[in-house]
Amino acid sequence: MNDTATSSAAIDQLLGIVEQVARENHPGQAYAVTGHSSFERELGLDSLARVELVQRVGRAFAVELPPQALAEADTPLELLRFLSPRRYEDLRTAALPPQGGAGVPAQAETLLDVLEWHASRAPDRVHILLRDEHGRDVQITHGQLLAAAREVAAGLLAHGLRPHQTVALMLPTGRDYLSCFFGVMLAGAIPVPIYPPARLANIEDHLKRHAGILANAQAALIITVEAGKPVAVLLQAAVPSLGAIVTPAELHGAERLPAQRPGSGDIAFLQYTSGSTGAPKGVTLTHANLLANIRALVQAARAGPDDRFVSWLPLYHDMGLIGAWFGSLYAGIPLVLMSPLAFLARPSLWLEAISRHRGTISAAPNFAYELCARHVGDETLRQLDLSCWRLALNGAEPVSPATLAAFAERFARCGLRREALAPVYGLAESSVGLAFPPPGRGPRIDTILSEPFVRERRAVPAPAGASDTVALVGCGMALPGHELRVVDDTGAELPERAVGRLEFRGPSSTSGYYRNPEATRLLKHGDWLDTGDHAYIADGEVFPAGRVKDLIKRGGRNLYPYDLEQAIGQIPGIRKGCVAVFGSPDPATGSERLVVVAETRAASELDRARLRRQLNETAVDVIGMPPDDIVLAPPHAVLKTSSGKIRRLASREAYEQGTLAQPEQRPWLHGARLATKALLARAKVTGRRALAWLYAGYAWFVFALVLLAFGAPVIALQRPSAGRRIVRAGARLAMRLLGAHPQAHGLECLPREPHILLVNHSSYLDAIMLAAVLPATPGYAFTAKREFARQWWMKRLVTGVGGVFVERTDARRGAEDVDAIVAALRHGERLLVFPEGTFTRESGILAFHSGAFMAAAQASAPVVVAALSGTREALRADSWRPRHARIALEVGPMLRPSGAGWADAVQLREAARQSLASLRGEPLA
Incomplete structure (x- = not known):
């Protein structure tokens, strides 16, 4: 770290930036920021606020903060140590050179066949251009990936792993994740991707959810980084089947692969759902399911040898794992891969990678497009050339028409064509993709009348000049070989523009949830599977309307929470992205109440009364009625998934149990509880081994x-x-x-x-x-x-x-x-x-x-x-x-x-x- 960064003036400047962001994030609040102030617990900076802070600090000190700064720094002094004058530009390699296509493995029956097919025909062809934690671009060829995976497989066998056992992967995006995933497959076992813990504040929820996942999967082993071992020990204490904890560095040995090799009908991996509407469930996906979905996506996207995929999506989620990585591997197109933390630390890195490597396909949830539209500055825009981007896929969460318009307008000057924007629809139960629009068409926005939509569940096109309307985004047609239909509550198929439950079937469909027959029974309706979403179909295109479990029925109206949550999040003093709207039965009458839970740090009665008033007014403007109950909760009360989706069902349960508004735990007490749990976990594991x-x-x-x-x-x-x-x-x-x-x-x-x-x-x-x-x-x-x-x-x-x-x-x-x-x-x-x-x-x-x-x-x-x-x-x-x-x-x-x-x-x-x-x-x- 240079002398300027460590000077007293620099420290004062840093504290000033932190205080300014905190005040803007919570208007009217007074903060006395010190070097030890916790960004999350004391200053209430959520993930988006920390992104803004890291960007401002980088600009002020003329440095490029590494992605680790966003995940590891929770105080100004911790952030200070990342202020290095080294720039990413100094470490960048040349853009990925052109490469000839080798075709696709049309006869492959498993993902292992796909990798081996490419490794045998083009072992030196670059499969992945990986941006490492230092900002360098590292090339990984098909041959290198296969060799590394075989070494991991040999190491797993040396640790006693048996065929068909499950192995948890708690690893960040990187070379180790890639080799370990295929290494587990080569060892004849089943990978179970889980996400690494992000911050101390949510570690207990992380442990609870992941212990449930690993217990359901009956994981025999967990692969994690050295820093993840303490968390892995806590999980091991809670999951008796978890016999060993290893790091990728410990998985070395002579190449010795088992005779057992997975077939097309064997489970390729378990994809646990994010749990936004309940407890995570393990979706069983066979090699045949995955390859059917990948082939359909490649066909729908018209992917060819000239394409390049750019992705920052987490590899423990289906969109990044199957859509980006496996899809690129099958099609034989290069994948430019970066860490999600790198994107969150500096969203423009994503667009810069597309521009520099001439990316043609990339995918992200709606919030990423919104983040770029708001945070990428004019100076960066002048350096971007996005004319190469032909498919900007938007999925994994509700797609906002406003975000699509803002992104298209903001980056039109960079050569981005509006026709490149492609809202898509999918779910883990269909591997990843289910509906895809025609490439080059652009987004289709359907403006419908609000009253028939909320009262009669009909999507009636709004005439010109109508005021009370709802805009929904079309997500394309069913993938080749797949089918979609909309049914009512009795299972009868509905005509076009009637809103009902969306069902699907096709070769990508899961056979059910791993060791969960009850959930599997609810999923299947004959040979059709329930998406859990309401939607309607118009001209063959699907228009998702909201989660079935999130639907609130009140006063003869059918209300979906998303738009109201977004509007309430714009109220000054309410934490954006930290609002949950749901229905809850009234204990006295049995009728359903409309409940709004909104996080805030407002403490005075005057401020809280103002927020309640503004929240009521917003609800009337958006849905035409006030909520029955408003809960102004402390930060972190609204429960979320690992990808940031609101867990409305879990939040509703906490509301009904009276645990939402519990006061925040002091940091030292929180740390003491975790330390105690860690000691007890080690004692439990040691005792188990002694027995x-x-x-x-x-x-x-x-x-x-x-x-x-x-x-x-x-x-x-x-x-x-x-x-x-x-x-x-x-x-x-x-x-x-x-x-x-x-x-x-x-x-x-x-x-x-x-x-x-x-x-x-x-x-x-x-x-x-x-x-x-x-x-x-x-x-x-x-x-x-x-x-x-x-x-x-x-x-x-x-x-x-x-x-x-x-x-x-x-x-x-x-x-x-x-x-x-x-x-x-x-x-x-x-x-x-x-x-x-x-x-x-x-x-x-x-x-x-x-x-x-x-x-x-x-x-x-x-x-x-x-x-x-x-x-x-x-x-x-x-x-x-x-x-x-x-x-x-x-x-x-x-x-x-x-x-x-x-x-x-x-x-x-x-x-x-x-x-x-x-x-x-x-x-x-």
């Missing part, structure tokens, strides 16, 4: 005790019939002492004739578990590897239960073993065989040894396939720490050899392997 080690020690004590008590008689007697009963009794006792209750299904299907029972091999515990659940009479003779014959006590134990030793490597001895098995079968024995001969940490059915199948063919004996589950989790390979797990045996089909020759044995072997893979739900390794 796991205690259980492991107890398990080995039980195994040793049972082996001595029951193994000794078997070794001494050498009577197989008695030995099998003794071993079964000992194994069942061990299971009871360890609290394990192995289940067996289909034992009644086991044939009485001599046969071979084929079971998958997953753990050293397999033999013990099978001894506990299989019948002792007449019982099974286990086959054991010949290495055990060289250990006196193991040899006596195996022979004491009638076991047969087999050779795994020596072909000559293997032929002799086949003869021994044939003799045992012809003697009436039933044999239990582990055809894989060994086991690994990862799931997957290994190659089968042929001896048992050759013996079955020669003896004309059937083989029965059975699947053992849970033992790998109870004691994994390369580990000697037993864990508690659910263990079960399922008896499958019986197969008979078609002849006695080698070809018949091979046919029997492959049929048995396929049957076992199907029964276990594991791939063939």
Whole structure:
């Protein structure tokens, strides 16, 4: 930091700027700003106010403040340390050079296929131009991304990750996020994107919501940055399934990918809804869903090799993850990617990136366009060339006609064409996109009469000169291969311009919510899915009207809160963007009341009375009636999602419970509570680990005790019939002492004739578990590897239960073993065989040894396939720490050899392997 920035005059100047912004944000309030004044808790600066502050400080000190300043600085002194004279312009690389297109992977069935397709054909082609935290542009090629993802996958496997488990990604936008997302997929697991905590003030709400997400997802592992580990520990304490916390730097290892690879129908990732109208729900999206949506979007956008996508959208939201990243990857077009914090710190960076890299497609919510229209100065406008921008997509929240007009007018001088503005509609339940306008048409604004709209739910076009009107924005037509319809409350389809519930169907549609059958039942109406929005269709185009759960019915009128919230937010003294309007039943009459909750720092009765009066007047002007109840709440009372949407349902619940207007907690007390929670969380996690080690020690004590008590008689007697009963009794006792209750299904299907029972091999515990659940009479003779014959006590134990030793490597001895098995079968024995001969940490059915199948063919004996589950989790390979797990045996089909020759044995072997893979739900390794 230079001397000017650290001088007393500079500090005074900084405090003056902070005080000025605070006073403008809350007119009439007096502030005594010090170097330690909290922007959020003491000065009431919300996210947009902090954006304004950072911009003014940057201009005053002639510096470019990095994005971290917006997220990390909460006091003037914390902001001071970011005042470095280094400019972003000095660090910029040259614009992205032209690149030839390589086509699209039309035959790809998964996202992994898409990445590998591009990496094999154009490994050195730039996939992403990433703006890092220092403002530098870093190129990432298809080949680099695939190589990094494979390294992450190997690291995850080394941490014990199993196929189909879920992994939470709590990472900021950056190279690590990109490689970890595909790394989880390559490891055969399911990514669950969640957003990192932004500020201390909302950490408790963050923890509550994310603990619910991770518990529902049953996440086994969380990947986060080093600074996120304290938060991850708190989540780990609340979510028992969360076994490990790792950083991307810790995920290194030799490339070792699992045999299991996701198919088109497998879950690609879980997209948890923002929860603006309730608790977050995990939308299950398969690879087929995603690729269907991406292909439809590429077709609707007419995306081609000359396009370039520019995005600052968070990668933990569907619009940034699927629309921007996956869409660009599939189409093979470069993606210029920057952090959301960089955009919020300086919104013009987004437009500068479009101008410099000649971006043709970019997307953002409505608030981003409004932010740019208000905050990008004239000097920046003179440097922008937006003539290249052909699709300015606006979605993810209600689109404002006023914002569209202001943005188009403000940036017309930069070459932006109004026809480039494209309001779109989508939702996570349809992957991301659902409706798209014709490119180059421009926005369609439908001005309708207000009275029929609010009373009769009809969208009647307003004649010229009409005064009482409502303007709604068209969001295009259904994507190719998808359908939209509007229905009434009975499910009957409505004609055009009738307002009702919007439903959809198509190949992008989710199958439902993860581990939430009740929410899934409410989502689906036959083969149609409910968007949760009211809308009408005119000339085939959809016009969203508001969330169904937000609709307020009062006095025969149907009111939507958005316009009233926006108008109230303009009242001086009310925190803009911090207003919630909702309906709440009157306890006395049962009728619905119109409630307005507005955040303010006004303390005096005179100021609060003025605000109530102005708020009433505004409500009458906007909706023609005053609210029934006005709550002037302290800052942060109105609950929001991670993307800043008002959580009206949650705010209504807080209102009805009387918790909205609770006084703010002092910062030191808030910090003390979090510190206490952190200590308790660490203690809980440590205690959980200690209990796991205690259980492991107890398990080995039980195994040793049972082996001595029951193994000794078997070794001494050498009577197989008695030995099998003794071993079964000992194994069942061990299971009871360890609290394990192995289940067996289909034992009644086991044939009485001599046969071979084929079971998958997953753990050293397999033999013990099978001894506990299989019948002792007449019982099974286990086959054991010949290495055990060289250990006196193991040899006596195996022979004491009638076991047969087999050779795994020596072909000559293997032929002799086949003869021994044939003799045992012809003697009436039933044999239990582990055809894989060994086991690994990862799931997957290994190659089968042929001896048992050759013996079955020669003896004309059937083989029965059975699947053992849970033992790998109870004691994994390369580990000697037993864990508690659910263990079960399922008896499958019986197969008979078609002849006695080698070809018949091979046919029997492959049929048995396929049957076992199907029964276990594991791939063939």
